[in-house]
Amino acid sequence: MYGALDISTSGMVAQRTRLAAISTNIANANTMLRADGGYEPFRRRSVQFAVGDPTSANPAGRELGVHVASIEIDQSPFRKRSAPDSPYKDAGGYVKVPNINTAVEQINALEAARAYEANVVAAETSKTMMGQALRLLA
C-alpha cells in the first residue's frame, strides 16, 4: 500500500493542471491580442498525460502514477468571423478568432473534475486502510 497515496496525488495534480489549461482556454475564448498588444489570436492549450511520475523520490515509484508530459498548443487553423469594422480585418473582411469551442471545453472540465474526484476517493481509501493497519497495534 505504500506509494498508493503518492500515486493518487499525482493523479490529482495532473487533473488539476488539465483543469487549469481548460480554464485558460475558456477565459481566452475571445482574446485577439498578445500581451504586448500585437495581433495574434489565442491558440487552444491542451495537456498530454503520460504514465509515471518523474518527481517521485522512490525509483520504483517513477513508473507509477501519472504526470503531464507536455502542454501542447493546438495548431489547428483559426476560424474566421466577419468583421468589416475591425482594424485587424484581412482582405475579405474577416478576422481570425481563437480556435476554442467553449462548450467542448466545459465538457472537458466536467470530465477533469470527475477524474480529480475519483483520485480523491482513492486517496481517502488509502488513508483509511493505513489507519486500520495502525489499529492492529491496539
Place this chain on the structure above:
Amino acid sequence: MMESLSTSGGLAATELMMRFAGGRQRVLAHNIANLSTPGFQPKDVSVEGFRASLRAALDERGGRGGRGALEIDNGEVVASLSPSGVGRMRLEPGTASGNILFHDRNNRDLERSMQSLAENAGMYRVAAELWRKQSGMLKAAISERV
C-alpha cells in the same frame, strides 16, 4: 490449545490477505490516476486466483502438521510467510480483460475502478479486524496468570 492458536492458519491467512489487498491498492490507485491517459490499459491482479492459491497453500501447510512457511506463487502473486512472521508479497498485475470493445472506455473504467477500490478496501478491513481479533485472543491467553 494455545500453541495451535499461534501456529494456526487463521492468523497467517488474514495477514496474507491484508498484505495482498494492501499491494493491490497501489495497482488500483495507478489505474485511477491514469483514467485520462491516452492508450493506457488498466491492470489488476485476480482476487479469485489469490484466494485459490491461499487455499492451496493452507492445505499444503496443514498436510505438514500446520507448521512451517506458507508459500504462494501463481504468476500474479508471489508471497511467502514464515513462522517468524517475516515474509514477502509481490504483485505482477496483468491487463484487465474485456474492455477493448467499447469506444467509451473511459466511463467503464471509472465505474469499474471505483468498485474495485471499494471492494479492496472492504477485504482489507475484514482481514485486519479478524487478525486483530485472533491476535487479541492469543494475548488474552498469554496475559492471564497461571
Place this chain on the structure above:
Amino acid sequence: MSDPVGLIGGGGLNPARQVAPSAAGARQGGPDFARVLRDNLEQVNEMQADADQAVKDLMTGDRGDLEGVILATEKADNAFRMLQQMRNKVMAAYEEIKQVRV
C-alpha cells in the same frame, strides 16, 4: 491428601493427563468434576479450531458470510475466557484449601 481433580502435579490444565476416574466416580451425587473440566476443555478447543477454520474459509472464499465468522470467533473467545476464569477460581479454591491447617 486426596486429589480427586488431579490438580496436584499438574498445576493447571493438561488435557493429556489421565485422571483416575474411580475415586471421583465413587463420590455420591455430584457430577464428576474432572470429567466436566475435561469435557469443557475439549469443547473450547473444538470451538477455537472451528473459529480458526471459519476465518481461513472466509479468506479463501470458501464461505462468504462475515457475520457467521465473527460470531464463531466471538463464541470461541467467550468460551475460552470463561474456562480461564473457571480455572482461576479453582486454583484460588485449591490455594485456600491448602492453607487449612489440619
